[in-house]
Amino acid sequence: MLKESWFDSHCHLDMPAFDAVRAARWSAAQARGVAGALIPGLEPAQWLRAQACAASLGTGSYWSIGLHPWWIAKQPTTLTPQLLAEALSAHYSSAGCVAIGECGLDGAIELPLAQQVPWLESQLAFAQDKALPVILHQHRAHNQLLEVLNRYPGVIGVVHGFSGSLAMAEEYIRRGLLLGIGGVVTYPRASKTRATVQALPAESFLLETDAPSMPVYGRQGADNRPEYLGEIAQAVAQLRGESLAQLATRMRANGQRLFGI
Template sequence: MQSDLDLFDSHCHLDFDAFGGWRDQALRNARSAGIRQILLPGVTAQYWPRLLQLCQLHAQACEHYPLLYPALGMHPCFMAEHRPEHLDLLQQRLAEGEALAVGEIGLDFFIPDSDAQAQQQLLEQQLLLARQFDLPVLLHVRKAHDPMLKTLRRLKLPRGGIVHAFSGSEQQARIYIDLGFKLGFGGVLSYGRATKLRHLAATLPLESMVLETDAPDMPLSGWREEPNRPERVADVLGVLAQLRAEPVRQIARQTTHNACAVLGLAGG
């Protein structure tokens, strides 16, 4: 894959411990693969300071590392770690302009014995903060697209956001798009058995898509035994180009534009 493509990884957890000891190398590899910008979603208040510090270290473009941008949120998979006071802290940090988006937030009803009511309440509280501070959101949605769409219709977020690792139907995809959301496509596209998702990636408007890795999670086919890494957004691009039979550069340019547009960055 060409290294001059100016790619945007719209969802990468570089602050996670899985990158301990080789984070700088992962960033250098990403830069060499053409990744110029990476969005880091926060998942718990405990680790927001670490994420923000990492983004501050890479807040300016250079020849060795991509630009890193922070998002802050409380993830539905970590409900036991969230506290009421964390909402106040999130409001404070958003007021100080420390994040480009609110996320990673959402609904995950795939989790056994999940407390749907508690997840829904936390989601709505964070969506209201996003609306208050005119920020986009990064949504995590598993087995919950219909309740998520119902919530988004009701709360009406002017800035929209990104549906990370989209896994819904074509009808749901088009409703998200109508509501101002981009759809995140990542490593799952590389699996032949993901026929429904691959069909959507091939047929939905390119203007609705962003690329992502979710590194260190969601590894691509062929790398299932090792942590995912941001450089592999270039491989996601390659798969998408094959599915759509469109030029790699065209897809790279448009998906980066889409990510920048939804986040309010230059190039959008």
């Protein structure tokens, strides 16, 4: 059990994988110092589930609305990027909604990047108009994502699941983005990510589990859990030569600054 208080900045506790064990998983997380979580939006049909999940976790938990690139092809043909913006408009002011996303670009799925871009731009434009942070997914599309972000210089947010080099990190930081650091940092062989985390400015990152994905070291092959956020925190603190108390204080400040919570 950790005595510090932690915020899981990216946790999919609303997913069906947690249906039978959600309360137990969250109780275990709280017992280990996780005081709150952000449940990301994946597609319009899921937003109300994310809202209900965040509400069930209690004070200190929040949700977001967005269309993840993996879910674009699953949308009805009647949905367009313009109509997505209208859907966002109907939900963004709901209680506990603090961001737009998870949205972004993925170069490893069948849908071409050129077809993903209009959906991302719709969400970035909305976030810029409403002064909301974004939660960004990026996989094998770093340069393409930077090109799109350059067209929306006022947008701030977090690049979820970051595992890149320091040079890549600096590209995002210069654009006002934070980096979501998750289970990858716990793997001894993840030398690039670990070196990056060592060198990051203290105000430039958040901690996340991405549960049930991105398992921490030693738990490969099993669903990830929000209770393992402390293991990520311990790895980060050790790499940076900080105490857990120092890290927890900075992570709370970074989350509050980005999400206004």
